[in-house]
Amino acid sequence: MTQKHFVIIGNGAAGNRAADVLREGDSHAKITIISDEFFHFYYRHRLKDFIVGNIDETSLTVRSSEYYHDKHIRLRLGQQVIKIDLNSQLLYLKHMELVRYTHLLLCTGGKPRMPEIHYRYREHFTSMITLDDAKHMKQQLPAVKRMIVVGGDLISVQITKRLLNAGIEVVFLVDRDAFWPLTFSDVIEKDFNRALRRAGAKIISDDAIVNIEKLGHMAYQVRTRSGENLECNLVGGFFGLVPQVDFLVGSGLDIDRGILVDEHLKTHFDNVYAAGDCAQVYNPQLSNYWVSIGWGNAVKLGEIAAHNMLGSPDTAIRPPINVLDYEGIEVKTEWWQEVS
Amino acid sequence: MIQAADDIVIKICGSAGDGSISAVEILNRAAALMGYHIMNFDAYPAEIRGFGKSVGHTRISRSVLLTTGKYTDCLVALDDVHAITELSTMSKRGVLIYDSKPPQYHQEDQAVAGFIEPGMIGYGIPLRELSTIAVRSSRSRNIVALGVLAALLHLQAEYFETAIRKRFSAKPETVIDNNINAFRLGFDYTLQNVNKYDELDFQHHVYSSNRDSIIMSGNEAAARACLDADLRLYAGYPITPATRIMEILAKELPLKGGFVVQTEDEISAAGHVVGAGFAGARSLTATSGPGICLMSEMINLAVMAEIPSVFIDSQRGGPSTGLPTKTEQSDFNIAAFGGSGDSPRPVLAPTSVPECYLLTRIAFDLAECYQTPVIILMDFFLSNRFEDIDLNQLNSNVFGRFTPQTAPLKDQPYLRFEVTDTGISPRAIPGMENMFHTVTGLEHDERGFPNYGKANHLKMTAKRHKKMETLVRDWQETGTFGPEGQLDVGFISWGSSVGAVMEAISLLNDQNIHSGGFFPRLLSPLQTSHLEVFSRRCKRIIVVEMNYTGQYANYLQVAISKRMERFTRVDAEPISSEDIVNWIIKDES
Numbered sequence: 001m002t003q004k005h006f007v008i009i010g011n012g013a014a015g016n017r018a019a020d021v022l023r024e025g026d027s028h029a030k031i032t033i034i035s036d037e038f039f040h041f042y043y044r045h046r047l048k049d050f051i052v053g054n055i056d057e058t059s060l061t062v063r064s065s066e067y068y069h070d071k072h073i074r075l076r077l078g079q080q081v082i083k084i085d086l087n088s089q090l091l092y093l094k095h096m097e098l099v100r101y102t103h104l105l106l107c108t109g110g111k112p113r114m115p116e117i118h119y120r121y122r123e124h125f126t127s128m129i130t131l132d133d134a135k136h137m138k139q140q141l142p143a144v145k146r147m148i149v150v151g152g153d154l155i156s157v158q159i160t161k162r163l164l165n166a167g168i169e170v171v172f173l174v175d176r177d178a179f180w181p182l183t184f185s186d187v188i189e190k191d192f193n194r195a196l197r198r199a200g201a202k203i204i205s206d207d208a209i210v211n212i213e214k215l216g217h218m219a220y221q222v223r224t225r226s227g228e229n230l231e232c233n234l235v236g237g238f239f240g241l242v243p244q245v246d247f248l249v250g251s252g253l254d255i256d257r258g259i260l261v262d263e264h265l266k267t268h269f270d271n272v273y274a275a276g277d278c279a280q281v282y283n284p285q286l287s288n289y290w291v292s293i294g295w296g297n298a299v300k301l302g303e304i305a306a307h308n309m310l311g312s313p314d315t316a317i318r319p320p321i322n323v324l325d326y327e328g329i330e331v332k333t334e335w336w337q338e339v340s
Numbered sequence: 341m342i343q344a345a346d347d348i349v350i351k352i353c354g355s356a357g358d359g360s361i362s363a364v365e366i367l368n369r370a371a372a373l374m375g376y377h378i379m380n381f382d383a384y385p386a387e388i389r390g391f392g393k394s395v396g397h398t399r400i401s402r403s404v405l406l407t408t409g410k411y412t413d414c415l416v417a418l419d420d421v422h423a424i425t426e427l428s429t430m431s432k433r434g435v436l437i438y439d440s441k442p443p444q445y446h447q448e449d450q451a452v453a454g455f456i457e458p459g460m461i462g463y464g465i466p467l468r469e470l471s472t473i474a475v476r477s478s479r480s481r482n483i484v485a486l487g488v489l490a491a492l493l494h495l496q497a498e499y500f501e502t503a504i505r506k507r508f509s510a511k512p513e514t515v516i517d518n519n520i521n522a523f524r525l526g527f528d529y530t531l532q533n534v535n536k537y538d539e540l541d542f543q544h545h546v547y548s549s550n551r552d553s554i555i556m557s558g559n560e561a562a563a564r565a566c567l568d569a570d571l572r573l574y575a576g577y578p579i580t581p582a583t584r585i586m587e588i589l590a591k592e593l594p595l596k597g598g599f600v601v602q603t604e605d606e607i608s609a610a611g612h613v614v615g616a617g618f619a620g621a622r623s624l625t626a627t628s629g630p631g632i633c634l635m636s637e638m639i640n641l642a643v644m645a646e647i648p649s650v651f652i653d654s655q656r657g658g659p660s661t662g663l664p665t666k667t668e669q670s671d672f673n674i675a676a677f678g679g680s681g682d683s684p685r686p687v688l689a690p691t692s693v694p695e696c697y698l699l700t701r702i703a704f705d706l707a708e709c710y711q712t713p714v715i716i717l718m719d720f721f722l723s724n725r726f727e728d729i730d731l732n733q734l735n736s737n738v739f740g741r742f743t744p745q746t747a748p749l750k751d752q753p754y755l756r757f758e759v760t761d762t763g764i765s766p767r768a769i770p771g772m773e774n775m776f777h778t779v780t781g782l783e784h785d786e787r788g789f790p791n792y793g794k795a796n797h798l799k800m801t802a803k804r805h806k807k808m809e810t811l812v813r814d815w816q817e818t819g820t821f822g823p824e825g826q827l828d829v830g831f832i833s834w835g836s837s838v839g840a841v842m843e844a845i846s847l848l849n850d851q852n853i854h855s856g857g858f859f860p861r862l863l864s865p866l867q868t869s870h871l872e873v874f875s876r877r878c879k880r881i882i883v884v885e886m887n888y889t890g891q892y893a894n895y896l897q898v899a900i901s902k903r904m905e906r907f908t909r910v911d912a913e914p915i916s917s918e919d920i921v922n923w924i925i926k927d928e929s
Binding site (some may be wrong): 065092095097099 | 438440441442444445446447448450451453454456457458459461462464537
C-alpha cells in the first residue's frame, strides 16, 4: 500500500494546526508543509510591534525547526508551488521539483488587495502582510518622517498607532472601500476617525488619491482628487486581503473569492481540502459561502480539515457574531478574532 | 554557525567535469587579489572515473585562517544529487545557490532546493540558461555561479575578471572572453533579480596589501622547498596524496640539473634515495602510509649506515591502501619506530603550508648535519589544502641552523663512524681522497667494518641515539602557543590538526577557559624539557590527533607522569575547532 503523504501548502495557523492533528491521527504518514516564505511559522499579528522595535524577531516565532523534526513533519520553506495537477496528484514546485501527494490541504492565506483604481501606481505602495514586508518596512522606518496611509483595513489602524507612538507623522487617507471584507458603516467611520485622531493622526476623508509620483529615494508626492499635493517618505496601501489562489487558476478547482469547499472543507476533488483565509466555506443552511478571517478561525478550520483528511467527518460551523473592540473601534464581525 | 559576515566558508559542488575545483581556484585567486586570506581544501572520490562528486571547498576571511571551517556558509550546487549529500555540513543560516532551470523537473527528493532547512536561504538562479547565453552550452555554469557569488557576497567583479584571465591565460582569447561573459551574466542577473536575505557580506572591501603573496598547497610548498634546497634526485612511486610533489619536480627539477626517477615500487624509490644520499647528493622521496611501510627497510639501512636522506609521508586513512583520499594522522608509530632494532630518526610535522616549505628545507639540513634519514609527516589535508602565503614567511627560520660537518683531513686512518661527544661523526663522500671507508647495514665499528661485539654494539647504538640528543639540544623552536602562566586546559597536537586546536584555544579563552598549546614540529626525538615545562602549567592536558589510539599521546605519556587525555578522531575529516570546544565545554560543565 502506498504510504499516505499529506501535503499542506501554507505555513500559517491553519496549516500548522492541521499538521498537528494529522500527526496525532496518523503516526506513520508522511507530512509535508510547503511555504514560499523563508521564515518559520510566526505570529502575523505581532508584526506591527516588530516594525517599530517593540519586540524582536525571536518573539514572532511560534515554532522552531526542532518541533517539526520531533514530529517528523517535513518543512519546505522558501519553496513555491506553481502548478497543481489534481488528476495525477502532483505538485510542481518553482525550483523544478515534482512532489506527489495522496491528500492535499490548501492553506495559502491571503495577499494584499489592490483596488483597480490604484493599479497605475501600485508599485509605490508599501504593504505589510508577511514578515518579509515587515522587515523591509522596519529597515525603512528610521528614514521616515512622514507616512501617508491609504485604506482603512484593521492592519492600517494597528500600524498607524505604532508609527505615531514612534514619532512618525501619519496622514490617514480613509478609503471606505478598503474596509474590506466588512462594510464600512457610518457608525464605524465615526468611531474609526475618532480613534485615529485621538492617537494623533491627521485624517483626510471624503477625498481619494488620484496619483502617486516618486520624487526620489523614499520621497513621494501624493495627489488627491481635491487637488491637494502631499509629500511623504512612504505611502502605505492597506486595502484588506484577498485569498492567495493565483496559482490555482486553471487547476480545475472552483474558485470565487477563495477556494470553494463544502462544509467539510473538501473541494470537489477527492482528497483536496482548503482551510483558513483562502477558503470559501459552504453553509448548507444559508445555501451560500462565507469567508473566514483571523488566527483563531484559521486554527479551527485547519483542525476540521485535518479530521476530514483522516477520515473522521467534521463540519465547519458558521461562528456567532462577535463584537470586537479593536484599537478602540467597535466592529461587529462574524469571524474576527485575534490571539495575542 | 556563521563565523562572521566576512569570514565565509564556500563550497562549489558538482560532478567531476563540472568545473567545481577550477571555479574555486578562480575564487581564491580573486579573493587573494582583494587582500583576503584563503584556505582551500577540495574533496574528490578515490576512484579514477568520471561523474563522481567533486567539491571545491574554500574559506575566505579578512583574518589569518587556521582551518577550512567545519560548516558551509554558502553552497553552490552544480549537480543537485551530489549537492544534497553536502547539505549536512551547512551552517544553520547557510546560503544555497542552485539551478532554477534544469533541463527537466527533478523527481521528488532529487532537487537540492527541496532540502533547504528552516533558517537556510535558497537562491534559485538559472545557471544553465545563463551559461547557454554566454557560451552556447551549459559548461560555464561554474563561472556563472562565480558571478552570482560575487554579486551576492559583495565582492568586486573586476578582481574575478583578472583571476579568470590568469586561469585561462594559456587558452585562446575567445575562451577568456566567453568566461568573462559568463561571469558577467551571473553577476548582473543577481544584481537585477535577487533580493538578498542572507547575512554573508564582504561589503565590497578591498584591502590594500603590501603582501607579496602566492596561493600554494602543502605539496607545492614541499616541492618548492626541494627545488630551493638544491635537491639532486627525486625517486618515487606515485601514490595519493603525495603524487603532486613528484609531478611538480618532474617538470622543474631537470631544469635545475636534477633527476627524477619513477621507480618500479616504493622499495626501489627508497633505495635510490639512500643511494644518492650515500653518494653525497640531496635526495628525497614522497609517499603515503602504504609506501612508507615498504620503505622502512631502506630507512633502517639509512639509520644504521648514517646516510642523509629525506622521506615525506603524506598520511591518509589506513591501514593498508585504506582511504586514499581521506586524511588521517596514523603513521606516527611507523615513522618514529618502524623498522627493526633501535632505529632512531628525526620525525618532523609541519602544521601549515608555509611549514611544509620550511620543514622540508630544514629536513635536508638535518639529514646532512646528523647523518640520518629524516621523515616529514604531512597528511592528505595538508598536502592538498591551499593557503595564501606571504612569501616573507618562507624566509623565516625559527627552528635553528643546522650545518653539516665534513671530515677534516687527518694523518690517522679515517673513522667514518667515529664516536664523538655529539654522536656526529665526520662525514666523507665516497671518492674523497684518503677517506676510504666501508658502509654496511650490519653493525659496525668506527671504521665501518662489521663488528658484532657486545661492547661495540652498545657503543654504536648509544652513538646513534646521541645524535638525536644533540638534535634536541640544537632545535630552537619550543612549540608553545597561547597565554603564559597556568592553564585550565593545555593542548598538545601536531601536524595539520594544530590549526584547529589553535582556533579552539582562541575560542576557549574568549569563554574564560584559560587555554594554551604545545605543538612540537620535531615530533621525535622528544623535547622532554619543553614538554615538562608545559605540563607543569596545565591542570588538564589533552592530546589532539587524527588516529584511533592516540599514537603521539602514547609516546608522550611515557615521558611525563601527568595523565594525558586523548581527543582522537578517525572520521576521515580534519578535526574541527568546534568539535574540540564542544567537547571541552561539555566536560567542564
